[in-house]
Amino acid sequence: MSAAERLNDQLNAFLEIDRDGALGRAGAEKSDGVLAGIPVAVKDNICVRGMQTSCGSRILGDYHPPYNATVIERLLEAGAVIIGKTNCDEFAMGSSNENSAFGPVKNPWDTTRVPGGSSGGSAAAVAAGIVPVALGSDTGGSVRQPASLCGVLGLKPTYGRNSRYGLVAFASSLDQVGVFAREVKDVARVLGVIAGRDRHDSTTADVPVPDYTATLDGDLKGARIGFPRALFGKGLDEEVGTAVKNVVDVYRELGAEIVDVELPNAGYAIAVYYIIATAEASSNLARFDGVRYGFRAEDAPELRQMYRKTREEGFGAEVKRRVMLGTYVLSAGYYDAYYRKAQQVRTLIKNDFLNAFKNCDAIITPTAPTPAFALGEKVDDPLAMYLNDIYTVTANLAGIPGLSVPCGLSSARLPIGFQLLGPYWSEPTLLKLGHSYLQARPFTDRPPVFA
Amino acid sequence: MPITEADIAKVAQLAHLELGEEELKTFVPQITEIVNYVEQLNELDTANVEPALGGLTPEGEKTDSSRPDEIEGSLGQKLALAEAPDPAAGHFRVPKVL
Numbered sequence: 001m002s003a004a005e006r007l008n009d010q011l012n013a014f015l016e017i018d019r020d021g022a023l024g025r026a027g028a029e030k031s032d033g034v035l036a037g038i039p040v041a042v043k044d045n046i047c048v049r050g051m052q053t054s055c056g057s058r059i060l061g062d063y064h065p066p067y068n069a070t071v072i073e074r075l076l077e078a079g080a081v082i083i084g085k086t087n088c089d090e091f092a093m094g095s096s097n098e099n100s101a102f103g104p105v106k107n108p109w110d111t112t113r114v115p116g117g118s119s120g121g122s123a124a125a126v127a128a129g130i131v132p133v134a135l136g137s138d139t140g141g142s143v144r145q146p147a148s149l150c151g152v153l154g155l156k157p158t159y160g161r162n163s164r165y166g167l168v169a170f171a172s173s174l175d176q177v178g179v180f181a182r183e184v185k186d187v188a189r190v191l192g193v194i195a196g197r198d199r200h201d202s203t204t205a206d207v208p209v210p211d212y213t214a215t216l217d218g219d220l221k222g223a224r225i226g227f228p229r230a231l232f233g234k235g236l237d238e239e240v241g242t243a244v245k246n247v248v249d250v251y252r253e254l255g256a257e258i259v260d261v262e263l264p265n266a267g268y269a270i271a272v273y274y275i276i277a278t279a280e281a282s283s284n285l286a287r288f289d290g291v292r293y294g295f296r297a298e299d300a301p302e303l304r305q306m307y308r309k310t311r312e313e314g315f316g317a318e319v320k321r322r323v324m325l326g327t328y329v330l331s332a333g334y335y336d337a338y339y340r341k342a343q344q345v346r347t348l349i350k351n352d353f354l355n356a357f358k359n360c361d362a363i364i365t366p367t368a369p370t371p372a373f374a375l376g377e378k379v380d381d382p383l384a385m386y387l388n389d390i391y392t393v394t395a396n397l398a399g400i401p402g403l404s405v406p407c408g409l410s411s412a413r414l415p416i417g418f419q420l421l422g423p424y425w426s427e428p429t430l431l432k433l434g435h436s437y438l439q440a441r442p443f444t445d446r447p448p449v450f451a
Numbered sequence: 452m453p454i455t456e457a458d459i460a461k462v463a464q465l466a467h468l469e470l471g472e473e474e475l476k477t478f479v480p481q482i483t484e485i486v487n488y489v490e491q492l493n494e495l496d497t498a499n500v501e502p503a504l505g506g507l508t509p510e511g512e513k514t515d516s517s518r519p520d521e522i523e524g525s526l527g528q529k530l531a532l533a534e535a536p537d538p539a540a541g542h543f544r545v546p547k548v549l
Contacts, residue, residue: 063534064533064534066526066530066531066533066534067526158508159506159507159508159511160506160507160508160510160511160514172506173505173506174506197514199516199518202514202516203505203506203507203511204511204514205507205508205510205511205513205514206510206513206514206515207510265495268491268492268495270488271488271489271490271491271492272489272492274485274488274489275489275492282466286467289467290536291535291536291543291545292531292534292535292543293534293535293536294534294536295536296536296537300546301546301547302546302547302548303545303546303547303548304467305469305546306545306546307467308467308468308469309469311466311467311468311469312468312469312470312471315468317474317477320468320470320474320478321478321481321482323466323468324459324462324463324466324468324478324482325482325485325486327462327465327466328458328462328482328486329489331462331465338489340502341492341493341497342489342492343502343503343504344495344497344500344501344502344503345492345495345497345500346502346503347500347501347502347503348495348497348500350503382481382484382485383481383484383485383488386485396506397503399506399507399508424508424509424510425508425510
């Protein structure tokens with residue numbers, strides 16, 4: 001708690017730190033829960049009763065939701081202590097955290113650089129040792145990419161593994177609550193607590209939740225890891241490419257078999273993603289109209305004018321850009337050309353993975369094409385920013401799980417991460433592979449800003 | 452087909468956004484660039500491909516989400532109005548409609 005407060009001047013990772021509430025709850029917690037007394041930071045787009053949920057947006061400001069998200073209910077039931085809400089790109093739209101209305105989060109490894117996004121505050125809080133675990137949300141890589149840029153683990157589970165009830169919706173067919181931690185066993189423990197069917201979210205699947213901590217150990221004999229050679233080409237930073245290829249060698253040493261796989265349509269993923277995600281966002285964000293909660297613009301004596309002024313003043317540039325794009329691709333005359341086309345290519349991308357997984361248990365890729373970039377570097381070039389998600393968006397489009405694992409530092413001492421993608425419900429496999437790697441090559445470096 | 456300022460202004464109206472002149476000018480080239488980028492999808496022949504609707508896994512599709520149609524508790528008027536910018540007499544008050 002003190003570390004969160006002390007380091008916030010440097011990192012801006014927290015939008016709210018709930019000292020009194022958390023200390024009260026820590027004293028009162030049941031001591032028998034799986035997460036008894038464990039401090040957890042929660043991205044500010046997940047509802048926690050008694051705390052703000054701003055989504056990094058002026059339009060919600062200090063909105064205080066009257067209920068807990070299901071994942072929060074489950075964390076509290078297991079004894080976790082929620083210490084605060086973390087900064088993020090507005091409505092989870094961004095890859096650098098610079099789209100927060102409350103200022104960017106800084107990367108604990110170099111405070112002139114971005115932490116990644118959109119769950120940058122959660123990633124930074126875990127990387128800086130403020131909390132052992134944090135929750136984020138991942139719509140196109142918003143857990144895995146900041147995990148990679150901050151040198152921590154980040155899991156995006158299978159679509160339908162976790163409840164989205166109480167997660168403020170961005171793109172409902174892609175959104176999934178994810179977990180940050182520095183130890184694989186902590187990711188496993190938290191996932192085991194929050195996962196599972198929820199009657200408040202009809203997209204949660206009735207699939208049993210295993211004990212994810214029970215299957216982390218054991219050798220990798222017989223494991224097959226797919227290597228999509230074509231994704232290690234243009235646009236990939238050389239140091240990142242080398243680091244991830246070294247990980248492949250480690251897996252080979254550990255007894256895994258490396259097989260070539262092809263994902264022929266992966267190059268189209270960003271285009272598909274920015275049609276589907278913006279279309280869903282334009283619909284989901286229609287609810288922010290200044291009537292039921294949050295900000296309302298003044299000096300608007302007529303209803304429609306009030307809607308327009310409220311949204312104009314309440315939303316930041318990136319949110320407006322995406323709402324506009326989404327409205328455009330859904331508008332009359334363009335729907336078939338953009339939205340339907342994107343959904344068809346989404347099928348192709350999904351099929352690529354189903355085919356690839358006939359020959360392997362998981363696929364390895366970089367998580368992000370480069371280490372953390374400088375604050376301000378890409379802020380005026382939305383498309384360049386979108387291309388950061390090139391390795392991560394495919395998992396959201398296909399609904400499969402993905403895990404980012406730290407695998408060393410660049411020459412500038414910035415973290416590099418690799419990503420493991422697996423078939424539906426293969427979280428145990430991904431966690432075991434991540435754990436095996438970190439047992440063989442522990443990531444023990446600490447950032448200059450550390451609790 | 453090039454995207455014009457008028458197109459963007461029309462989309463803004465549909466999206467209930469009152470964009471300023473500056474914003475309009477910034478958005479035209481940015482949205483043009485992104486739309487041009489996504490048009491690479493036209494390279495693919497998708498005539499016989501089913502669109503993927505939603506993100507459900509096969510297990511998710513099989514999950515029965517129906518429940519008995521029984522009335523359950525709700526937030527209640529006081530809590531539901533607690534965060535409203537302009538509540539009045541148990542209602543959400545809005546500026547005049549006409």
